Amino acid sequence: WYRYEAQQFDNFILRLEFKIAKDTNSGVCLRTLKTGAPPFTGFEVQICDDLGKQPGKHSTGAIYDVVAPSCNASKPIGEWNEMEITCDGELVKVVLNGMQVIDTDFAKFTAPIGKFETPYAELPKTGYIALQDHWTPIWYRNIRIKPL
Numbered sequence: 001w002y003r004y005e006a007q008q009f010d011n012f013i014l015r016l017e018f019k020i021a022k023d024t025n026s027g028v029c030l031r032t033l034k035t036g037a038p039p040f041t042g043f044e045v046q047i048c049d050d051l052g053k054q055p056g057k058h059s060t061g062a063i064y065d066v067v068a069p070s071c072n073a074s075k076p077i078g079e080w081n082e083m084e085i086t087c088d089g090e091l092v093k094v095v096l097n098g099m100q101v102i103d104t105d106f107a108k109f110t111a112p113i114g115k116f117e118t119p120y121a122e123l124p125k126t127g128y129i130a131l132q133d134h135w136t137p138i139w140y141r142n143i144r145i146k147p148l
Helices: none
Strands: 002-009 013-020 025-034 042-050 081-088 091-096 101-105 125-130 138-147
Touching: 002 138, 013 042, 013 091, 025 081, 125 138
Parallel strands: none
Antiparallel strands: 002 125, 013 081, 013 138, 025 042, 025 125, 081 091, 091 101
16 A cells, blocks of 8 residues: 555545556555555555456446446556546546546435445545555556645
């Protein structure tokens, strides 16, 4: 993990580019705590090797294990992808390669989902940003954040 611990963020737009290798399984974790595994102390936007597959809760752009993206907008292995994540209160949007794939309201998730014990409506509203490599190759660049 690389956790950006210099500053916590609440409402923001995060823009970044990423490139993956075969079998990559990674993600961007948001509003995480300083200790503990970021996907469990905040939430994760999934990044993986899934080009050509049907979108699901473990697809690139998904709110991992909770919300599936509307489509698979991934680029082929080795090409740079652009991701924009907007967190504005309970509202979370994900744009992948120019296509909005997630537009959800965490306030609707009042019960635990999947392997997560905390309802998403109760997740921290501020926290750190963590970039995951999950033991598989991934490259990040042009990481920018704009507070709202």
